[in-house]
Amino acid sequence: MTQQVTLNIDGALIRAAKGTSVLDAALDFGICIPHLCHVSNIEDIGSCRLCIVENIVNGRSKITTSCTLLVQDDMMILSNTDKIRRLRHNIAELLVSEAPNSRAMQDIALRCGVEETRYSFRNNDCILCGRCVRACTGEFGVKPLGFVGRGKDRRVEAPFNLRSKLCNECGRCIDLCPMVMPACDGPMETGKERLCGNCESKLSDTDLTLGYCVGCYFGEGIQCQRSPINV
């Protein structure tokens, strides 16, 4: 039998199997921690930083991503403090202004309390969450997808930017991509860019990180564990 540990997330005592991440344990229990790059059953790299939590060790708070933090006995996790909400808000703001034309990104932003951004919009087609790269298995386990370049030049590409024979056309990369959901009508009209108010109406009761689920459909795109599709 798998060894079980008990940890404390936001005051709730949660039992989880050893080896699971804090994020998975929280989501299973019903505590919704916003996340983007995390996909169930795929290796976590902690790149989007949305799922940050406070891990209290010896009375000192350490901020880390819950997807890469493995559960331990007597862990003390706070996922929804003022500090975390503020930092998460800032990260979501950075993310959404990179790709405001994505419904998933707009939804994440609104969940994290971003109603307007202080940056100019950049309208990128890829947010570099790396879901596709990690989900891709390819033929013989050799990935035809990977990150190319560094820093601002980082992008996802197939070798030599050609469709690779190693692609077994499973389509999983497309399924997981948060950018393929069609953008809302309206908000990206040139010169009048703004964040979408339509998504917001779905979330009227919860302007900050969700304390409870409103059952919106937008979670589908970001694999919200409590989205009606997934439950």
Add this chain to the structure above:
Amino acid sequence: MTKINTVNDLENLRNKILEDREKFRATLVICGGTGCQASRAGGVIDEIKKELDNHGLNESVCLRTTGCHGFCEQGPLIVIEPDNLFYCHVTPDDVHEIITKTILNNEIVERLLYTDPVSGNLIKTESEIPFYKAQDRQILTQNRQVDPCSIEDYIAIGGYTALGKTLFEMSPESVVQEIMDSELRGRGGGGFPTGLKWAECREAPGDEKYVICNADEGDPGAYMDRCVLEGNPHLVLEGMLIGAWAIGASQGHIYVRNEYPLAVDNIRVAVQQARESGLLGDGILGSKFSFDVEISRGGGAFVCGESTALMASLEGKVGEPKPKDVHTVIDGLWHKPTTLNNVETWANVPAIMKNGSSAFAAKGSKGSKGTKILALTGCIKNTGLVEVEMGTPIKNIVFDIGGGANNEKPVKAVQTGGPSGGCLPVEKFDLPVDFDELYDAGSMIGSGGMVVMDEETCMVDVAKYFLTFLQDESCGKCVPCRIGVSRMLEIVTDITEGRGKLEQINLLEELGDTLSHTALCGLGKTAANPVLSTLRYFREEYEIHIEEKKCPAGVCQELITYAIDPESCTFCGLCKKACPHNAITGEKKQAHEIDLGLCIKCGICRSECKFESIIIN
């Protein structure tokens, strides 16, 4: 090369080397470090060899080409032992005179001596020069004593005796304890207690462990590790051997930048020599300890200086950091317990073992022991490598060792710690070089870069420079670093180009705070420091840029205009000739004018003008 099988062999070899060298009546020590090579030391070395041959002095005069002595400003340098006569700015043409006068007739060539810039006196020996006098050179001093490509030189100065002592007189536990007692902290930037790291790694479960030497130094203006590895590779190897024995590792890696060709060559030679002498391999010095080292060359990514990214790179993966929820001392290279220290940290180890932890801990301040090598650069008279006791105030380094500003403009600030550090204003120069004190002041020692800036440096522009560097060098894995830094650069660029708004200063601070809390690796967490520290100490400069649309230092091109001062202008026409855009008009002996529509603000006219008549508005 003779194999050294026991500690006695080592001692005998040392005595033999020293005996052999008694025949030399003088030693010509010439610096062959990268700095001096750039000042054409290579030609001087060739000329000396030729001259020694011509005079038949090969049997009585020893020529030693060493690594960096530190005083790069004055290179190429020659020190003549045993009197330690110091010649600077030596050219191949001077060699004949040095040999005939100094070596053969004991006369001093006065024009090659160093002139004290304050008193104007000629200084004969190295130890009397203010630049060296104010330092405490524990590690760097050996650079002058050894030829990096000669293991005999290193053995002659007592090299590898610390290893012998460790292997036969101490237990691994007591070595770790000794390092703990010395309170040595990592010299790479983080300042983590080395003893604690070793102890954790020693206790970590696993039959296979690794030690790594991080020589992927990439901070702009810093070259301490480079010079230690170039100048004294055996010292680093000995440190790694001691560390590996204490931890229980049998394999080591040296990760060195490929942009340091001399360091790569020298450490390769050193490893080869150590293998041939039996100091690397199985059963070192007759003990049961086996250890070998592999050299890997880095591909030039700044982020690969971060420990987890470095390990990923060693494993053949893309050099990107991983979250460190489990420390690398438990789960490091190939998921085995791994101790990673930087070059200077390893270089400190042999001396601690030889002289004891108390001798090391006697130097330094409360939380930072020993000495630290700093790369002193920027607007300063004496640039070069300096080694000072921890706790030395910054002002002593800048003014006593560095000799103050190199022109009439007063010193304004010093940037410490590279892109992870910050700028400290001149009012803070009383601060000691100490891990904790500098951290509290919003900067850090980092790896030891120290860039001095004068009144002509715009602090907003400095922040912009580091952000540009970081934007290029960020691996791009995590959102705060990839997007956060590029947004900060966007805002700072707006400010330097006159589009800034006051509320953007608060946004910069908020972004900086977000970065320092949420970025994935240490480099990302500190990426905002150049901005945050300049905001902390030079906020008014940002405000002047935004409110008055002016750059007080006259650096930000969009905010300045050039004009010609009619009173001091002598109408010589130099500026007119130099201007690449023909923006300066005016006949000879008539007032000149700059056409602002054509001027591209390159500043060439200003540097050409001999009467400082080109003014910046």
